[in-house]
Amino acid sequence: MNLSEKLAAADGGADAASDTAASAPAGGPPRNRRAGDPGGPPARSNPFGSPGSKGHPMRRASDRAALDQAWKTSKQKVQAKVLAEIGPSAADLSSDELRDKVRSTVNEIFDREDLGISPIERQRFVEEILEDSLGYGPLEALLADNSITEVMCNAYDEIWIERKGRIERSDIEFTSNDQYRRIIDRMVHAVGRRVDEASPMVDARLADGSRINAIVPPLALRGPVLTIRKFPERAFLMQDLINLGSLTMDAAVFLEACVRGKISTIVVGGTGTGKTTMLNVLSNFIPDGERLITIEESAELQIQGAHVVTLETRPANAEGTGEVRIRDLVRNSLRMRPDRIIVGECRGSETLDMLQAMNTGHAGSMTTVHANTPRELLGRLETMVMMGGVELPQRAIREQIVMAVGILVQLQRTPAGPRVVHSVTEIQGMEGDTVLLQDIFHRVETHEGMGRLVPTGLRPKILDELSANGIDVPPHIFRNETASGLGAERAASRHHRPARPGRVVEPPSEELYEMLARRREREGK
Ligand SMILES: Nc1ncnc2c1ncn2[C@@H]1O[C@H](COP(=O)(O)OP(=O)(O)O)[C@@H](O)[C@H]1O
Numbered sequence: 289m290n291l292s293e294k295l296a297a298a299d300g301g302a303d304a305a306s307d308t309a310a311s312a313p314a315g316g317p318p319r320n321r322r323a324g325d326p327g328g329p330p331a332r333s334n335p336f337g338s339p340g341s342k343g344h345p346m347r348r349a350s351d352r353a354a355l356d357q358a359w360k361t362s363k364q365k366v367q368a369k370v371l372a373e374i375g376p377s378a379a380d381l382s383s384d385e386l387r388d389k390v391r392s393t394v395n396e397i398f399d400r401e402d403l404g405i406s407p408i409e410r411q412r413f414v415e416e417i418l419e420d421s422l423g424y425g426p427l428e429a430l431l432a433d434n435s436i437t438e439v440m441c442n443a444y445d446e447i448w449i450e451r452k453g454r455i456e457r458s459d460i461e462f463t464s465n466d467q468y469r470r471i472i473d474r475m476v477h478a479v480g481r482r483v484d485e486a487s488p489m490v491d492a493r494l495a496d497g498s499r500i501n502a503i504v505p506p507l508a509l510r511g512p513v514l515t516i517r518k519f520p521e522r523a524f525l526m527q528d529l530i531n532l533g534s535l536t537m538d539a540a541v542f543l544e545a546c547v548r549g550k551i552s553t554i555v556v557g558g559t560g561t562g563k564t565t566m567l568n569v570l571s572n573f574i575p576d577g578e579r580l581i582t583i584e585e586s587a588e589l590q591i592q593g594a595h596v597v598t599l600e601t602r603p604a605n606a607e608g609t610g611e612v613r614i615r616d617l618v619r620n621s622l623r624m625r626p627d628r629i630i631v632g633e634c635r636g637s638e639t640l641d642m643l644q645a646m647n648t649g650h651a652g653s654m655t656t657v658h659a660n661t662p663r664e665l666l667g668r669l670e671t672m673v674m675m676g677g678v679e680l681p682q683r684a685i686r687e688q689i690v691m692a693v694g695i696l697v698q699l700q701r702t703p704a705g706p707r708v709v710h711s712v713t714e715i716q717g718m719e720g721d722t723v724l725l726q727d728i729f730h731r732v733e734t735h736e737g738m739g740r741l742v743p744t745g746l747r748p749k750i751l752d753e754l755s756a757n758g759i760d761v762p763p764h765i766f767r768n769e770t771a772s773g774l775g776a777e778r779a780a781s782r783h784h785r786p787a788r789p790g791r792v793v794e795p796p797s798e799e800l801y802e803m804l805a806r807r808r809e810r811e812g813k
């Protein structure tokens with residue numbers, strides 16, 4: 289058997305031929321026609337594929353792996369040739385022209401050389417090369433469009449997009465179910481994961497940082513579903529969050545001081561409230577000299593520091609082994625001499641390890657937890673500590689929490705859509721068995737819009753700790769009145785703070801202080 293015959297046999301015939309029209313005529317297929325277009329030649333059943341071949345599961349698996357490998361090797365060979373032939377001119381071509389050019393080049397190579405691919409398989413082969421050379425096929429256009437923040441594929445011909453917070457149906461479709469499936473596979477293979485009947489859901493990340501989730505049958509009843517959360521071209525900075533009205537400059541100044549002063553922080557909020565975004569913004573305030581270890585299920589954080597180690601968990605393989613969980617990574621990271629550990633999200637047994645890390649020399653570590661309020665967070669933390677299987681009395685757990693965590697940043701999505709800081713809350717200690725929570729900033733309702741984040745007027749207890757760490761916070765930012773502004777001299781002294789030495793990427797702090805000073809000056813007049 290030649291390669292294509294074996295492939296066809298291994299495929300059982302059916303799927304091999306499903307989206308391939310008959311072989312393209314010598315000299316190239318008709319231009320501007322995509323596989324699966326109505327009007328193409330009718331699909332033929334594969335003469336090499338005998339349904340009976342499905343009856344040998346044992347042989348099939350190993351044969352199939354070898355055949356996949358051979359198919360891949362042929363593809364790589366052709367791809368290299370295509371690249372060599374059209375590479376130099378590729379940049380000048382539009383994407384349609386490039387598609388045509390790649391197609392005709394592959395067909396020329398086919399006519400010239402024996403690649404061991406049968407005519408039946410040729411079109412599928414050409415389509416795969418095209419997709420490989422041109423990325424993610426129809427999705428490319430959506431991925432390239434910066435106004436789109438989310439892409440949701442419910443079926444090969446049903447793609448929805450989110451633009452400026454609104455969901456609409458896109459007129460872009462995959463050419464066939466097979467193409468849809470192949471592109472999903474390519475996305476997850478690229479990061480060494482897979483998605484199939486045995487492990488039907490997967491999280492992965494594209495090269496540009498976009499996060500994808502794929503779930504396929506039997507879990508998804510009507511076929512594969514692919515969700516892509518696009519990575520913003522540029523990560524949010526604190527200044528962006530201020531401009532968006534998510535928090536005030538005063539609150540930002542306080543949070544920056546907390547991060548610099550090594551106060552361990554938890555970002556709290558529901559799904560999609562901006563927790564990861566906030567964690568990222570806060571992490572960027574960590575001084576460059578410190579060694580950070582980030583631990584995530586799928587890496588989303590974009591921390592600009594000079595000394596960042598990025599770790600990612602791994603799901604179990606087909607045999608159900610080899611899983612590496614957040615908890616394993618947290619424990620391992622302790623042996624990597626971190627100054628701080630940043631865990632993308634705590635949702636289970638890793639919580640106790642995280643709290644202990646915060647309590648044993650890794651102050652200033654941060655994480656996010658899914659909870660709607662600070663009070664709810666405390667309950668969640670207790671539950672998650674217990675999930676670690678360590679028998680600790682409730683009071684001891686609470687003490688761990690109180691000792692470990694200094695500040696909570698609670699996020700919310702307002703009914704109108706924007707994501708905002710709802711409160712900045714200090715964990716102040718224990719009174720009896722109760723953990724004392726004190727809002728330092730909280731959001732008050734306004735007649736219209738998304739409310740306003742105002743200081744509660746209470747002085748945070750951690751100011752002393754901050755001060756001991758060499759961080760002085762201007763006390764006026766906690767004052768709960770708008771009338772009395774900051775004195776001009778104080779503003780000026782802020783203004784002329786010497787720049788911190790040795791920073792590669794300057795966080796927006798100086799800028800913040802300057803804007804703060806300017807605003808106070810304006811208000812003072
Ligand atoms: N303050 C904000 N204003 C507007 N959009 C935001 C804000 N914070 C986050 N986003 C956007 O909201 C989406 C969800 O944010 P993310 O941080 O991933 O949320 P979570 O981690 O809570 O699920 C992302 O597309 C992000 O870019």
Ligand SMILES: [Mg+2]
Pocket residue numbers: 563564565633
């Ligand atoms: Mg998140």
